[in-house]
Amino acid sequence: MSIEPITIVGAGLGGLTLASVLHRHGIASRVYDLDESPTSRNQGGLLDMHEESGQAAIAAAGLSDAFAELVVTGGDATRVLDRHGNAYLDDDGDGSRPEIERGDLRRILLTTLPDGTVHWGSKVREVRALGGGRHALVLADGRTVETGALVGADGAWSKIRPLLSDAGPVYSGLSFMETHLADKDGTHARTVGAGSLMALDEGRGIHAHRHGDGSITVYIALRCPENRTAELGDDETARRTLLDRFTGWDPALLALIAEGDGFVPRPIHALPVPHRWERVPGVTLLGDAAHLMSPFAGEGANLAMIDGAELAQAITENPGDVEAAFAAYEQGMFPRSEEAAIGSADNLVIAFAADAPQGIIRVMTPPED
Helix, strand or coil: CCCCCEEEECCCHHHHHHHHHHHHCCCCEEEECCCCCCCCCCCCCEEECCCCCHHHHHHHCCCHHHHHHHCCCCCCCEEEECCCCCEEEEECCCCCCCEEEHHHHHHHHHHCCCCCCEECCCCEEEEEEEECCEEEEEECCCCEEEECCEEECCCCCCCCHHHCCCCCCEEEEEEEEEEEECCCCCCCHHHHCCCEEEEEECCEEEEEEECCCCCEEEEEEEECCCCCHHHCCCHHHHHHHHHHHCCCCCHHHHHHHHCCCCCEEEEEEECCCCCCCCCCCCEEECCHHHHCCCCCCCCHHHHHHHHHHHHHHHHHHCCCCHHHHHHHHHHHHHHHHHHHHHHHHHHHHHHCCCCCCHHHHHHHCCCCC
16 A cells, blocks of 8 residues: 555545544545634534434544534424414424534544644645646645645635536525524524524525524525625625515514624535546545535535545555545445435525425425325
């Protein structure tokens, strides 16, 4: 087996899962990430971990016990409302898809890695093919790093993807505005519930989830031209514009906008479906770099983590033969991610159709056999 470490670009959940499982099998890796430190920015909200993907990857990393200690009690509860506040689904959850804070999950993955595995503050500016399956990473600070086996785990706007594919993210037609509420007095608990809320209408929606500390993250969804949400101006202008767009909605739902602290635009992009590539020596992709999709299948983090776990397994099972490992991994990853991406694209349309929220209720509560 080659002693050269596997080079991973991106210390998100997928890249860290890959590094963690490799380390458990005695295979070294080096991870390059643009963040200055693991705590330099907010890592986002709650994630529901699916048994066949996210939970399987957590087990492969030896973290099932640590994960269980961090599960947010009641976080898998789900409410679906219409714009008038009428409830069409009020599900307490059955524990099969436990929720965890993204930051907590990233933190426990980092604890499994030897010091120095992750090179923070190492933004990749350019990648050059050197031939023979080798590449050079040109970092923003001017350093150049030569690689053997290279894995792009660097998200939607991956710098590694162009080595394999000409495809890039395409705007979905939907944008979120993200805001936060401390909700220290529990004013919004009745509306949001213990876990997640979806309030849907044609072309509009309010999505929210409650964190373990009681605070709430809200995503206000709008069908609109690309960059329109980024043009809404300062927070107060954005608040007024959004409230105007949601005129006639239930006052308790409008309060999630009115009392939000700051508004950050989050346009939703996706890669074409299917997204596949021909084998290119020395490089592969995982997570959003490989199969970016909208959040309407709930699969993004789960797929990234099972990608990392299965790629690590393939490398372990093909000692010294990176090409065989990458080919075996891609053979399983392509159909898995394609199925999820199709579901995600379909659900985005269904969620904001003229009969909303009826369509998404049909998806979430299929008829019994």
